[in-house]
Amino acid sequence: MRPRFLNCHTPACLLAISIPLVAARPACARPAAEGVSERHSRPSPAGAKQRMDPRSWFARGQTALQSGDLDAAEAAFRQVLAADPRAGSAYANLGVIAMRRKEWDHAITLLQKAEKLEPNMAGIRLNIGLVEYRRGNYAAAIAPLASVLRDQPDSQQARYLLGLCQVFTKKFAQAVTVLEPLWPQKSDDVLYLYLIDIAAVESGQKELDEKILSRMIAVGGGTPEFHLIMGKAFLNRYEVGEAKAELERAGEGNPDLPYLHLNLGIAYMRLGENDRAEAEFRRDIALEPDLADNYEQLGVLYSRMQRDEDAEKSFREALNRDAKSAGAYLGLAKLCQKQNKPERGLKMIDTALRLSADIHGGHFVRGRILMQLGRQKEARSEFAAAQKNMEGQLNKERQSQEDDRVPNPELTRQPQ
Template sequence: MHPRIRFALTTAALTLSACATTSQVRPVPVATESAPAPAPAVAAEPVPAPEPVAEENPAQALFAKAVAAFDAGDYDLARKGFEKVLERAPQSLNAQFNLGLIAERQGRLDDAVADYEKVRFLEPGHVPMLLNLGRLYRQREKYQDAISLYETGLKTPGNEFEAALLNNLSTAYRLAGKYPQAESSARRVLARHPEDVEAYKNLGLAHYEQGRYRLAETVLTHARKLADKDPGLHNSLGMVYLKLDQRPRALAQFQQAVSLDERFAPGYENLGALALAWRDYAGAERAFAKAVELEPGSPSAWLSYAWALDGQKGRDAKKGLAAGEAFEKVLALRAETPEAVCGAGWAYAVERAGWDKAESFLQRCKDAASTSAQDKQLIDSKLQGLAAMRKSAPPAAATPEEPAPAAVGGSGALPDEAPAEAPPAEAE
C-alpha cells in the first residue's frame, strides 16, 4: 500500500530511418508513397478507345488527400481516406500501415495492432510495421512476442543488418531480462556502425540493469560525446548517477533532458520521482502533470501523478479526490493494479464526497492477496471510522455560509510514506 518511487528509463529510439534523435520509441511518420493503381478489369473484346486523356489515378488522388488530412491532424478524415484507398487497392501496404498509425494516435491500440498485423500478413519484412507493432507489444509487456517479431523481420532478405530492428531487438531482450542477448544485439549494430548512438544506449542500459553502473556510465558518456543533444542520453546518465548516489548530478541530467526536448516524458517522470523522494509533492505534481499530458496512456505516469496529489490531501481535501480520480485512471489502463486500488480507497476517504468510492476501493484492497495483515487491520479501522462519521454527519450538504465539518483522517499514514528509492520502471 505504500507508494513506490518510479524512475523512468529510456529505450531505443527508432523511426523509419536507422538513427533517431530522441530516446523514446515513437511511431514512424505516416507513409507518403501513393497507393498502386488497382489492376484493370479484362474486357470481353477490344473496343476502340478515344484519344487518351491524362487523368490522375483515383487511388493516388485519394491517398494524397488522406495524407494531407493526416498532416493537418484530421485523423478521422484521414482514416476514411485510407479506407477508400484500400477499397480500390486492397494490396496497398502504405494505406494499411497508415490506418494503424492513425489508430495509435487516436488511442485505439487494439485496432492499431490489428492494422499492423494485416501489413505483416502482406509483407512480413515491412520495417516500419515491425518497429511500430513491436513497440506496442513491448508496451503491453509481451516481450517474447516482440523478440519473435524482430527476429523474424531480420531474417527477411535485405533486413539482416537493419540497425533499427537490431536496436529494438536489443531493447526487447533487455526488458525480458535477457541481458547477454541484449548486449550481443547492440554489438552487432556497432560492428557495422561504430557511431550508432542507439546501440550505445542499449549497451549502457544493459550494463545498468545488471548493476554495472560504472561501466554503464562509461558507455553512456561516450555516447553523449556523439550526440550531446539527445535527451535520452542525459536521462539515462541521470539514472546511473542516482544509483551512484549522486543526486545533484542526476537532477542536472534530468533537467538537461527536458530542456533539450520539452516533450520528453521520461525526463518529467524522473524529475517528479526526485521531487516525491524529497517530499516536494507540489513539484512532483507539476512534473507528473506534464508527463501524463505527454503520455496519457502510461499507467506508471498516472500512478506517480496520483501519489503526488495524494501527498497533498492533508492540506487540501480536493487533492485527495483528484488523487482518487488519477488512481482510477490507472485502473482504466491496467485493471486491478493493487497500488491503484488501495491508493484510491485512502485518497477518496479524505472527503465526504468520496466516501462511497472509498468504502468500495478499501474493501477491494482488503480482499487483495497482496495486502498484508497489518494493512487489513488499518483498513478495518478506516471503514469503521467512515461508518461512524456517516452516522454523525448531517444528512444535507452544507451551504457556503455553513461549511460542513472536514472529514477526519483519510490517510491512515499509508500513502504519505515514500521510500527513498525503489527499482526503476520502464517508460514503455
Template sequence: MTQRTALAALLFVACSPAWEVPEVDTCGMEPRVAAHIREAHAAVENHPDDAGAWGLLAQLLDAHGEFESAFLIYARAHALDVGEFRWAYGLAFVGHELRRPLEELEELFATAAKSKGGHAPLYCRWGDARMNGGRFEEAELAYREALECDADLAAAQRGLGHVLSASGRAGEAVRHFQQAVARTPQDAAAWAGLARAYGKLGDGAQARRAAARADAGQALESMPDSYRDEVALFSISSASLLGRAEVALSLGNYQASAEHLEAVAETRPDDPWVWRNLALVLRRAGRAEEARRAVSRAIDLAPDFAFAHLELGKLDETAQRLGEAERSYRKVVALQPQGEEGWARLAATLFQGKRTQEALDLYREADRRIALGAGTLADWGAVCLEAGDVDGAIHHYERALKLDPQHPRAKQGLTRARAMR
C-alpha cells in the first residue's frame, strides 16, 4: 500500500461513524491541563459528528505537545470538514513534527494549501519537510512560494539559503542568508549557514565573522504564524502561563500578568517564586492587600527568600510603613549583601524617615562592599544635596553619568548642584 493510499485510508476510517474516540492518557499532566482535555474529550464523545469539537480537542493536545493523539484527532476533524484550513494545517504541522514519511507530508501540505492559499508559514514548513528529505529542488520551490506570500519571512530566507548552499549555489545562498540575518540578527542557524556559504566561496574572513555571530546567537524555535499562535493560546500549562505573564509584565499589563500567575499558583502552590512574582505584579496593579498576602505566602514557604523580603519592603515603603520596610530591607541586606537593590531601598527608606546621616553612612558602606549603579549613585547625590554637601552631590552625580550618560535624575541633579556651588 502506498503512503498516499495509507493516508486516504486513515481519513476514510476517521470519518466512519464506527470509529472510536482515541483514548488520551492524562496521567502525569498538570491537573488543570488534564481537566480541560477530559472535558474536550467528553465533548467529542457526546457529539461525534461535530468537526469543531474534534478540532478543539486536537488543538488542546497539539498545544501541550501530545502530537500522536493530536494527529488522529486532527484527521477526524479534517475528515468531517475537509474545507477547514485549521484542521488541514494542524494535521500537516503535527505530521511534520512526528516526522511522518515525506510522501504523506506532501499530501498533507498540499491539502492544507488547497484549503487556504497564501499562508507563508505553511509553504516554509513544507520547504523544511522537503529539505529534510533531501529534495532540494522541490524545497526551493516551496521556500520561494513562501517568500511570494511574505517577502519578510526570515525563516523562508534562511531555508532557501540552506538549499541553495547544499545545491552548490553558494553565491545565491549568501544573499538569502543576509536577508535572513537582517530580519532576525539573533538567528544562530542563519549565521552558521552564512559562514558555510562564505567558506564555499573561499572568503575566510567573512566566514569567520559570520561564525562568531553564530556562536553568539540563539536557536529560534518558531516563526511568525497566526494559526500556530492561535493553537498556542490553548496551552494552559504552568510553563506557558509563566511565559504569558512575563510578556504581559514587559508590556505593563499588570492585570493580565496577575491573572496568569494566579492560575500558575493553583498548579504550583508550593513555589515561592510564583508567589513572589504574583506579589510584584499585584503591587504594580495597585492591589496592595492581595500582594501582601501573596508575598507572605512566599515567605512562609521560604523564610530566607531575599527577593520576597524585598517585595514586602516595597509594599511597606509604598504604604509609608517605614519601620516595617526598614526591617525587611535589613533582612535583604543580611541575606544578600552583594545585591544592590536592598542597600538602595534601605538608604532611601532611612532618608524618607528624616534619618539623613544614617542614609549617607549606609551609602558609604554599600559603596565599600559592592559596585553601585547609576540610579543608586544619583540617589546618593540627591541625599548629599539635601544635606548641604554640594561637592559630594556633584561627585556622585558625575559618577552616575559615567555609567549612564543619559541618566535623567543624574543630569538634572548635576545641573542643580553646579548652580548651587
C-alpha cells in the first residue's frame, strides 16, 4: 500500500538542501541582478544638493556591501543619511546589513523606514517579508509578500516564501493558489512538491494530492532526501517501524543529511530505544549545535526516563537557542507540575500557550497546575479547552502522546 504523506495534522517538512527562491541578497543591494527598479539604488535627488556628496558615499556603500565589508558599508550609508535623511535607499541597504548580521528586529525598523520613503520599491517589501519570516511572524510576512507578487507576478522568491508562510498560518487553499504556478519550474524538486502537497491535502484537493504524490515518487527516486521525507511522513502517522526503516535508508545514503539524526532520535524514542535516541540527538547536535529542537527533544527523552535534572537543563539549553520554543516551556511546566511547584509552572505554561495557543497538551497541563493552586473553576475551563482540542480520533491519539510532536526545523531554517 502506498503511504500517504500527509493528513490534516501533518506539519510541513522541507530539507535544508537548496531552495534558490528567496534572495540571499536583498534587491536594494544589487538592483540590476535582482530586477528591481534603478530608483531603488540611487540616493534621492534632494541628497545630491547637500554639501556632502551622497552619491559618492552611496556608491562606496554598495561596493563595500557587495564585498562583504559590512562596517564600511554601514558607515557609508550613514553618511548618505547625514546629507539626506529622506534617502530611502540608504535605509533599505542599512536594513540589508542588519539582515546579514541576523539582527532581525533592527532590520525590520530600518526597512519599514525605507518603505515609508520608497513605497513603490518591491525589493524593500520583499525584504520586510523575509525578515518577518525570520522572526517567526509568518502572518505579518504575508501582506508585504503578497504586495510584491501583485507587482511582480513572476517573482519565484516572493511566491515560494508567500506560500510557505500561508502553510504556516494554515491558509492552505490560498497556498495552493500561490504555489501551483511554480509547477512548470519546480515539479522536479521533491521539496517543492512536498510543500504544495501539504497545502493540497489540508484544503481537501484530492486530485491535486494524487498528482503531486505520483510526481514526488517519480522524481524522488531513492535519494536520501526522499527517504528522509518518507520517514517524517511515517513519523507523523505514528507508523514508527516504517519511519525507522526509511530514516535508516536515508542515513545509508548520506549520514550527514541535515536533521536526519533528529528524526531518527524521535523514531528510536517512540520505540523505547532510549540509549539510541540519546545518541542520535547528540549526533545531530554535533552537526547543528545551535538547533533548539535537538535540546527540546532531549528534554522530552530525559523526562520520560525520569532524569528530571537533565531534562530541565536540556529545556533551558533549547531556550538559550530559541527563546520562542513553546515546547521547551511546556516541558518545564510539566516538570514544575510534577515537582509541585505550581507558581513557577503556571508562568511556564502561560508562556508556552502565548507562543503557541494550540500546543498539544498545553491546556491540560495548565488545568493540572491550576488544580494544584486550588483554582478549580479555572482548571475546569482549561480541561474543557483541552477536551475540545481532542475532537477527532487522530487528535485523541496525539493527545495521548502529547510529547511526540515532530519538529520541523527544515521550514524555519529556510530560506538561507
